[in-house]
Amino acid sequence: MDNRSGKIFPRNLTARAAYQVPGNPTVTRLEDAVGNCYPGLEVDVRNxxxxxxxxxxxxxxxxDDNGAPYDEPQRYGAWLRYVDYLFDPELQADNADARRLLLDIELNAGTLGAHTDWYxxxxxQGGKRLSMRLHNPDNPDYPLDGLYVWRLLRGLAPGALKIGLKRRGAPDxxxxxxxxxxxxxTDPVTGVINNAYLPGELLQSLCSPWQHDFRDCACMYWASNHPDAVFQELEPGEPILPNDQAANPLLGNLRVDWLRAERSRDISAEAANTIAKNRPYQFDHFQINHEWQNLNVVLHDHEIDSVYVPLRERHANPYANPAELARELREKLGPMEMTLALEYLYARFSLLSPEEAAGSHWRTMKEDVTFIRGGLMIIATCEMQHxxxxxxxxxxxxNAGLTPSYEPVLHPAPQLPDGxxxxxxxxLRRLxxxxxxxxxxxERPSGFLDGAYSRVIATLRSPIYPAHAIELAERIDSDGVDHYSRFRxxxxxxxxxxxxxxxxxxxxxxxxxxxxxxxxxxAIYQxxxxxxxxxxxxxxHGGMAEGAPLVNAARLKMNELLQVGEKLAADGxxxxxWPQK
Incomplete structure (x- = not known):
């Protein structure tokens, strides 16, 4: 391992050893790899x-499939991704051919780097030229599919080679x-892998335990678990809420892509909602090989690029006994959660629909009501989850024997804290x-609800309560700050x-x-x-199989209630x- 600036860098020495390293199993040798070309188990030879x-x-x-139509012909082929002459060991060799090619690439590096459409x-080779276009069996004018290009290159013999690069769509x-x-x-004598290949480069398209797994692994393999949309680390001195999140609602709710290639905070954009939309702006394989150590550790959904400082622990007085805790949940907190869900839902119904807003002379109203309705729906759904x-x-x-009975809490509270x-x-009011x-x-942090759940959490820390119970209370408590930020x-x-x-x-x-x-x-509501x-x-009472269909039916009816409520609201x-006074 190298240790530069406190970071750990792989050197891959045992993989490049020209002998069987003591202690390493036989299967670590390249010649022992399963020879099924690609994707392979240990090596993807395409790389x-x-x-x-x-x-x-x-x-x-x-x-994606060889039988698929050529719907993006200008993208297919061998795309030049990087000019890597500075670190290529073959160009550092002390011979005339290496010096000549190094100079040639250096002189053209600016031209190649100025555009991203070189193919x-x-x-x-040997006086014979292979076009990456004219052999296309589907259409002679189309560039070859990248897999076909790879097959042609795979058949080249080691030795002298001349290549031509051209910009796609360039007028000249x-x-x-x-x-x-x-x-x-590989080395012709020892069989050691060429030093041009960085650690992990031959495995970058596989489900293998190396740094590329968290980028491309799409299965349920362990290595595919990684942060995706995260909050950026706050700068020193920025105002924060009691849970150490940003007080600025834009920063407090802006999630960025953990794999983003551009790490500057000033130009970081919000993460898109699909992998495909985020992919063009993420580290690619080449960048990960060089800069994977720049990906931040994530704790509590926040990136940590410096020494981690734990969140400040809040102290609250626990309830005296399980009966008092149950009474607080049953008579106050549960009914309040239901009331908030209904108040937020009613406020959402009061907003114009995007279709209604489209006819407004306000240029951004359609986007605004879409955003606000979406936020209210998220918060109302969270309150129902609470x-x-x-x-x-x-x-x-x-079930733990701490209270004598259980009755569902599904009624609204007549009053709420005013904050x-x-x-x-x-x-029930318009927004x-x-x-x-x-x-x-x-929803303001450190308000009534925040303090009430702090007491619930403090109570559930006692070993007499079920271990899983405190996790539920903590999730409710943490959602409150998110709701506050969304309303802001x-x-x-x-x-x-x-x-x-x-x-x-x-x-x-x-x-x-x-x-x-x-x-x-x-009627649907009832x-x-x-x-x-x-x-x-x-x-x-332990009847999960009996209860699940009923709860699922209720969820479907909630969607039905939304549709009926929208029609009523459109009619005013x-x-x-609940009964009105």
Missing amino acids: FDRRFFPGLVFEFVGR LEWVE GAEVVFEGWRRHF LRWVNELLWMLH KGGWRDSA TPETLDAFINI EVETALKAYQGADPALPYLRRVEIGTPEQAAAAL EILRDLGQGYTDYA IGIPF
Whole structure:
């Protein structure tokens, strides 16, 4: 191992040894690899040919399946990914051919590096030229599929070789020609792998325990587990919340791709929602070989690039006994979670749909309401999950013999904390600035809910409680800060409409309807409560098989309730989830 700047670097010495290293099993030798070409078990031989020509690194771009249509012909072939003449040992050799080729590549490095669409156009050996285009059996004008190109290069003999590179789509069609040799992949005497190949390079497309697994392994192999969307490390002195997350809602909710190639914080963009969308901006294999040590350790969803400082532990007074804990969960926290879910859902119904907003003269309204509706849906869903976890805590206490019975908690609370030390009546309201302030206040860190769950967590640390119970309470507690940050983002998005005329242009004119007007929605709502109640009761008594279909049925009915609620709200009718005063 090398030790530079505190980082660990593999040197791969045993893999390059020209003898059987004592202590290493026989299967570590290259000649013992399973010879099924590719993908292979120990080695993917395609990776040898990525460096078939000294100083250049290619990538073979092809279709996912040989029978697939040529729908992206300009991408297929041997794509020049890197000019790597500075570290290629064959170009550092003390002979005329190496010096000539090194100088030639150096002179053309700027031209090749200025554009990313250079491809191998032809190779010439022994007076015979092979085109990477004219042999295409599907269409002579198309470039060859990358797999076909690889097969042609695989058949080249070691020795003198001339190659031509051309930019795809360049108007002048100019070529860059190099005269060199086809690389020897191993030492002709010892059989040791050529030093041009970095540790892990021959395994980079396999499910093998090396640094590339976390990039490309798509199966359930252990090495595929890695961070994906993470929060960046905060700079010293930045304002933080009590849980050490950024107080700035944009930073607090901006997740970036852990594998991003551009590590600068100033230009980091939010991670996309699929692997395919993130892939163009991630480290590729060549970069990982050189810079994998720059990937940060991640703790608590945050990147750590320096000495880790544990989160500040909050201290709270535990409840006196299991009965007091159960009473708090049953009479306060559970009903509050349900009330919040319904308040947030009602507020979401009050927003224009993206289709309705598309006709507005406000240029960004469609995007704004899409973003806000999505955020409210996430938060409301989380509150329903919290309600489930409160019920689970209650039945865990019962099953542990700490409380005499279990009854499902599926009723709203008549009052909620106002976030200012007092209480307010539960209310179904449109998402006005006043309503949003109320949501922000109740989710504010170190508020009533935050403190209440801190007491629950402190209580569940006692060994008399089930070990798994504290994890549920901690998850509820940590979600509160996320909700607060999301509501702050909503607040930021709605600032554009301050002083609008008419006011609140992003809202529907919704009023709480009568039970008769919302009869269909209320019927679905009651079915949801019935199924959840029976399902949770079955869960509490060990009937997972009996309870699961009921809980799943309730989830399907929740989607149905959303659809019916949207239709009512479009007509100006809000669902009266509880009797109105």
